[in-house]
Amino acid sequence: MRILRGIATLFALAYFLLDALAYWVVRPVLYRISRLPVFARIGRWAGGLGPYPSLLLVLLPLALLEPAKPVGALLLATGRPVAGVAVIVGAELVKITLVERLFHVVKPKLLTIGWFARGYRRVTGWLCWLKETAPARAARRLLRRLRRLGRRLSLTVRRALRG
Template identity: 75%
Template sequence: MNSSPPPRARNRTAPTDGPMQPRRLLIRLLRPVATVFAVGYFVLDALAYWVVRPAVLRIARLPLFSRLGRWVAGLRPYPSLILVLVPLAVLEPAKPVGAWLFATGRPMAGVAVIVGAELIKITLVERLFHVAKPKLLTIGWFAWGYVRVTAWLAWLKETAAVRAARGLLDGLRRFGRRVGRRLSLMMRRAGRG
């Protein structure tokens, strides 16, 4: 009889102090790139929203949007999803196209594309999503993704880069208001004189 101890079972888990697994390393390397891209995207989105917000508020008061809201509220979940995703899929690529036009020496065309797409997106897609959201959240996989995306966006909004960008936008907004008030005052004075 062999009285030697049984062979040791191999530990199939990865060592904790060894080299990093390729997938984790890739995620660790890509996270800052994805964060920079997302911050840039949200800054561009916020700038476009800041420009079109006054027009959006006026357009949103039109009777057409209340009728559209009632119609969307009567849809089932998947038709509501299609109604939200199709215009979004068409409008979101317009921002990179506008940025490309701006970068290639056609700033007016670039700004027009970005502002136009943002105006349509905010007035149409965001209104549709707001009305359809309760039905969309009844779709299991959509609710699962929505929770994760909103959690990631909440985390992203609290990063130092986004807070700095938000501060810059607030400063630009205050500066724009001051310039607007001064121009208005100058025009009133010029009209009296």
């Protein structure tokens, strides 16, 4: 049983690290997109929904977009790398933009559903534990180093282009 938990933890860690990396890469774009007036209108509309319609509003895009990752992986595995990457990146962009914004708006309503609130607390507790594991800390250190390297490279390129 401990082996299965370890394997599940590694898979979950890899999944969440990939999601976190994707979010880190697209965050500047998402910030600009989230400021569009359409998101304010959607937020006002979603804020007026009840708890269960709010849950459906969040789950529907997730149910439609999560299967895109395995489809993208299948395209990659069958020798169509451009299509595979396009499917994965496109679905991730839409998912992060839409689901994150919707969840942020309707979270207070969702937490009024008893079983959802219990599950949310359990998942967030598990994620807190997972984030403090040695592999997660190592991954955060690596991401910080990569971010610093990216900034240095960007600065070097900008200086070279100017001068």
